[in-house]
Amino acid sequence: MTPLERRASASLASIFALRMLGLFLVLPVFSLEAQKFPGGDDPAMVGLAMGIYGLTQGLLQLPFGMASDRLGRKRVIVLGLLVFAAGSFLAASATSLTGLIIGRSLQGAGAVSAAVTALLADLTRDEVRTKAMAAVGASIGLMFALSLGIAPLLAAGIGLAGLFVLTGILALGGVAVVIWGVPAEPAEHRNQPRGRLVDVLTHGGLLRLDFGVFVLHAVQLAMWVAVPALLVQAGIAKDDHWWVYLPAVLGSFVVMGGTLFPLERRGYLRAAFLTAIGLILAVQLGLLVVASGTPHVGVLGGLLFVFFIGFNILEASQPSLASRIAPSASRGAALGVYNTLQSLGFFAGGAVGGLLAKHFGMQGLFLACAAAMLVWLLIAWPMRAPSRHSAAVGNA
Numbered sequence: 001m002t003p004l005e006r007r008a009s010a011s012l013a014s015i016f017a018l019r020m021l022g023l024f025l026v027l028p029v030f031s032l033e034a035q036k037f038p039g040g041d042d043p044a045m046v047g048l049a050m051g052i053y054g055l056t057q058g059l060l061q062l063p064f065g066m067a068s069d070r071l072g073r074k075r076v077i078v079l080g081l082l083v084f085a086a087g088s089f090l091a092a093s094a095t096s097l098t099g100l101i102i103g104r105s106l107q108g109a110g111a112v113s114a115a116v117t118a119l120l121a122d123l124t125r126d127e128v129r130t131k132a133m134a135a136v137g138a139s140i141g142l143m144f145a146l147s148l149g150i151a152p153l154l155a156a157g158i159g160l161a162g163l164f165v166l167t168g169i170l171a172l173g174g175v176a177v178v179i180w181g182v183p184a185e186p187a188e189h190r191n192q193p194r195g196r197l198v199d200v201l202t203h204g205g206l207l208r209l210d211f212g213v214f215v216l217h218a219v220q221l222a223m224w225v226a227v228p229a230l231l232v233q234a235g236i237a238k239d240d241h242w243w244v245y246l247p248a249v250l251g252s253f254v255v256m257g258g259t260l261f262p263l264e265r266r267g268y269l270r271a272a273f274l275t276a277i278g279l280i281l282a283v284q285l286g287l288l289v290v291a292s293g294t295p296h297v298g299v300l301g302g303l304l305f306v307f308f309i310g311f312n313i314l315e316a317s318q319p320s321l322a323s324r325i326a327p328s329a330s331r332g333a334a335l336g337v338y339n340t341l342q343s344l345g346f347f348a349g350g351a352v353g354g355l356l357a358k359h360f361g362m363q364g365l366f367l368a369c370a371a372a373m374l375v376w377l378l379i380a381w382p383m384r385a386p387s388r389h390s391a392a393v394g395n396a
Contacts, residue, residue, distance in 0.1 A: 001128050004183055008123035009132040011181040012116055015077070017139040018174040019084065022167030023053070023107070024147035026160065027224050028245065032238050033160040039097040047225055047354015049100045054217070054346025056108035061343055065114030065336035073119035073185045074178055077112045081174045084110030088168030092161045103164070110171070113339040121323060121335070122186055133320040140315050142253070144220075148245035156239040200334045205325045208380055210341040212277075213318055215376045217345030219280065219369045220311065222353030226291070226362045227304075234295040244301045252308030260313050270383060273317055277377045279310035284370035291362035 001009065026033075030050050034040045068076040084107050091103025117136065124132045154163060200206055231241050263272045286303045290296075319338070326334035356365040 001124075001131065005124050005128055005132065007181075008120060008183050009135050011177055011183075012120045012123075013135045013139040014181070015081075015116055015174045015177050016113070016136050017143050018170045018177070019081065019112070020140050021143040021147060022084075022088065022170040024144045025151045025154065025163050025167060027144075027221070028148050028151045028228060028241060029155040029160065029163070029238065031225055032228050032232075033155060034097060034100065036160075037095070037097045037100065042097075043225065043358040044351075044354045045097050045101075047350045047352070047357070049097055049104055049350070050225070050354070051221060051347040051350020051352075052101050053104045053108035054221075054343045054348070054350065056105045057111040057113075058108075058340045058343035058347060060109055060111040061114050061340040062333075062336040064111045065118060065333070065339075068115035068118060073115050073122065074182060076115045077119070077178050078175055080110040080112030080115065081171045081178070082110070084112075085168040085171035085175075088164050088171060092164035092168070094161075107167075108343065111339075111343065113342070114336040117319065117323070117335045117339070119182070119185055123183055131320075133323045136319055144311070144315070146249070149242045149249055152239050152241045152245075199327055200337055203325075203327070203334075205383065206322065206334055206338070208383055209318055209322050209325075210338055211379055212314070212376050213338060214341040214345040214348070215372050216280075216311070216314055216318075217342050218349035218352070219284070219372055221346050221349030222356070222365060222369055223284075223287070223307075223349075225350070225353040225357050226365050227287075227300075230287070230290065230295045230300060230362070231297070234297040234300055236297055244297060244304060248301055248305040249308055251305055252312055255309050256312045256316070260316060264317075269317065272313060273321075273383070274377065274380060276310040276313040276317075277373060277380060279306050280314075281370055281373035281377060283307040283310070284366050284373055288363055288366040288370060291366055 027050070031043075031046055034046045034049060039045050064076055064080060087103050087106030087109065089103075090106055091100055094100045094103055117133070120132055120136065151163070154166070158166070228238060228241065231244060232238060236244060260272055263269060283303050283306050286299075286306075290299055290303070322334060322338045352368075353365055356368050360367075
């Protein structure tokens with residue numbers, strides 16, 4: 001990478017990191033803290049409050065991406081981060097579950113993921129873009145992992161409202177990074193011919209990745225409707241959940257770093273990708289068994305360790321694959337659709353996960369998650385990983 005590309009990759013990955021850390025910080029403790037609000041005893045409403053962020057973000061991701069083509073990437077990113085910060089402060093002031101839902105909705109309206117990834121594509125060459133996109137994907141996985149470790153500690157000290165205030169501050173920090181840290185966007189990208197949206201929506205390889213990112217984030221969020229309660233049943237106080245999360249997270253990063261990139265260099269990216277899906281499927285089946293009896297903290301810790309291995313591999317590789325196989329003239333549209341499905345996955349995971357837990361219990365929730373992962377595995381099976389020297393592979 002050139003110095004400009006390294007600066008672009010680091011600064012844009014940090015924007016994702018700041019924003020996603022703020023989002024993920026509330027995830028491990030939300031279902032427990034929300035019970036303190038009026039209406040917090042309804043799992044369906046709690047799930048809706050967790051996932052509504054993804055619905056508004058999903059609806060606005062593509063419009064924000066298209067606006068960045070016309071108004072400039074950095075302007076749109078700054079606007080989105082300010083909206084996200086406003087939603088965070090509104091959620092912090094909420095006194096009811098309805099207020100939390102409104103605040104989370106406004107958070108999601110700051111939908112800048114497509115604009116950020118499009119700007120990264122503008123600022124990097126084809127031959128290094130995979131590395132740049134992988135850095136962004138890894139930053140998301142790292143923030144998710146970090147949040148699981150520190151969120152219970154922070155919640156014990158500043159509560160859910162304090163976590164939302166911190167989320168807003170992190171978003172404002174992202175604005176500062178955009179203004180002073182991100183390189184100037186190239187003016188010529190506005191003059192490039194734009195591809196057709198239909199080319200993206202009929203591309204087999206992209207559709208597989210779009211479906212996959214939807215399922216991954218739906219399952220991720222749905223799990224955390226039930227996992228904190230399982231840990232409590234296993235005898236771990238909610239303030240001490242980081243004892244389980246942190247070792248699982250750190251160990252999973254060591255495994256991912258020692259497997260994903262060496263396997264990709266040797267041409268086994270497809271095998272690593274499919275294995276990661278299979279690992280998360282196995283975890284859901286394991287949680288199904290655990291939920292039917294008395295949870296044991298050692299078993300839960302082992303299952304979460306395996307989950308994070310699979311999740312981090314997928315979160316690092318999927319954005320890279322999407323950027324590489326997208327037709328160059330339609331890359332912005334492709335990333336917009338990809339990020340839209342990611343956001344809708346958040347919404348579906350929270351909303352449907354809450355309904356499943358309410359009507360079918362934890363076992364029904366984990367069975368549905370396992371079924372979703374199995375469907376994804378079957379759909380992803382025909383995939384062909386792009387070559388290291390090619391930016392696209394057609395309808396892979």
